Amino acid sequence: MSNKAILEYDGKKYEFPVLIGTENEVAIDIEKLRGQSGIITLDPGFKNTGSCKSAITFLDGEKGILQYRGYTIEELSEKSSFIEVAFLLIFGELPTQVELEKFKKDIKKESMVSEEMKNILDGFPRSAHPMGVLSSLTSALTAFNPIPVNVNDPKAVYNAVCKIIGKFAVISAWAFRNSEGLPLNYSDNTVDYVENFMQLMFKIPTEKYVVSPAVVKAMDQLLILHEDHEQNCSTATVRVVGSSHAGLFASISAGVSALWGPLHGGANQAVIEMLEEIQNDGGDVEKFILKAKDPNDPFRLMGFGHRVYKNFDPRAKIIKKAADDVLESLGIEDPILDIAKHLEEVALKDEYFVSRKLYPNVDFYSGIIYRALGIPTGMFTVMFAVGRLPGWIAQWLEMREGKEPIGRPRQLYVGATKRPYVDIDKR
Ligand code: ACO
Numbered sequence: 115m116s117n118k119a120i121l122e123y124d125g126k127k128y129e130f131p132v133l134i135g136t137e138n139e140v141a142i143d144i145e146k147l148r149g150q151s152g153i154i155t156l157d158p159g160f161k162n163t164g165s166c167k168s169a170i171t172f173l174d175g176e177k178g179i180l181q182y183r184g185y186t187i188e189e190l191s192e193k194s195s196f197i198e199v200a201f202l203l204i205f206g207e208l209p210t211q212v213e214l215e216k217f218k219k220d221i222k223k224e225s226m227v228s229e230e231m232k233n234i235l236d237g238f239p240r241s242a243h244p245m246g247v248l249s250s251l252t253s254a255l256t257a258f259n260p261i262p263v264n265v266n267d268p269k270a271v272y273n274a275v276c277k278i279i280g281k282f283a284v285i286s287a288w289a290f291r292n293s294e295g296l297p298l299n300y301s302d303n304t305v306d307y308v309e310n311f312m313q314l315m316f317k318i319p320t321e322k323y324v325v326s327p328a329v330v331k332a333m334d335q336l337l338i339l340h341e342d343h344e345q346n347c348s349t350a351t352v353r354v355v356g357s358s359h360a361g362l363f364a365s366i367s368a369g370v371s372a373l374w375g376p377l378h379g380g381a382n383q384a385v386i387e388m389l390e391e392i393q394n395d396g397g398d399v400e401k402f403i404l405k406a407k408d409p410n411d412p413f414r415l416m417g418f419g420h421r422v423y424k425n426f427d428p429r430a431k432i433i434k435k436a437a438d439d440v441l442e443s444l445g446i447e448d449p450i451l452d453i454a455k456h457l458e459e460v461a462l463k464d465e466y467f468v469s470r471k472l473y474p475n476v477d478f479y480s481g482i483i484y485r486a487l488g489i490p491t492g493m494f495t496v497m498f499a500v501g502r503l504p505g506w507i508a509q510w511l512e513m514r515e516g517k518e519p520i521g522r523p524r525q526l527y528v529g530a531t532k533r534p535y536v537d538i539d540k541r
Pocket of ligand 1: 159376377378379381406407413414415416417418419420421422470472476477
């Protein structure tokens, strides 16, 4: 493999180093391009642009591979737990038993949220989307924790990590309880993170809340599958916002907003709404496939396609099986699942989807499990955010600890050229 790349422009040659990643990915380092030549590259949507070096997640979209710190998503989702994987992503190695127990305990110590936060929540109408509420409450945490984390102090970093993981579950559940008009719950530190999160969301003060281990396991697995996904829209947002040295909570809040969109994490909500629409329309899957293929129709098959995966999203495979298991263990027959399976079968044989390499993504089946677990559609993307939090933290820390420069892209200006100001009475 060559270790340099040459660009020729306007009769001059420019030479750039070529970097090879640990999984043999190749990148041309154009850091000095503008300085040397005065020209920039143009790459809308950053389809070809690596914004950083990262040692957290490896993803091969062609082969359908996803690894966190070198461990496959298949192995982690089967053998590990959400908090253990969070430790792995954030601190780089799997924890020892002692480290894991301490981490869990320290997160639990942070599972109280200032009572004044309830006043902020009270200001939202019940109809507010829980993602908007979550983003606002995450940002508001800054007001109650105003000292920015010192990224050069490992103890301060550790404490900040425990703080945000501990409090995020509470404010996520509160966003849900607000939308349902239910009283807010406090954490129960006698149970693990995932079970506590379920209690925070679903416990009614007048009743004992019992959740089956199968449900906790399915939820834990879903959260693991969502923990990180290298430089996606929300993670890139967290890194860019943090690169201005905005605090951790403010950066995570921006990530929540980026995740909300239906082309990103919001797709899990959009998938269920689409499947319900197909069901209410009589269940004619082929009709909706035709709509998705029609260039004049804005309709897209939600839960299909991915910027990076040009093969099956490995997370979708695991989630599809988990959806079957959860529905079976809860004894639920969901006609929506049949529509989803039919849709997948037809799309995977259709030339339009095959030629564009459009496969089901992580969001295609996750909503079906959330539904089975009794989580309302409006909360699906919040579930994604709870899962993605450790990845955002790990990426934010990597960016700050690596002393990355402020994220500030260039542009190709195509607007009006210099012209004189026209007085208002002459326009
Ligand atoms: N349904 C129908 N056609 C599609 C779909 C879809 N879901 N996705 C892509 N296409 C088509 C496009 O129309 C385009 O066709 P063309 O070449 O004839 O113009 C071609 O496939 C390439 O699509 P792009 O939009 O250029 O691909 P891009 O990488 O920019 O977008 C994205 C990826 C946003 C995920 C897109 O596939 C999409 O909108 N999918 C539906 C939303 C979704 O499921 N998002 C969740 C992604 S996973 C995640 O974020 C967690």
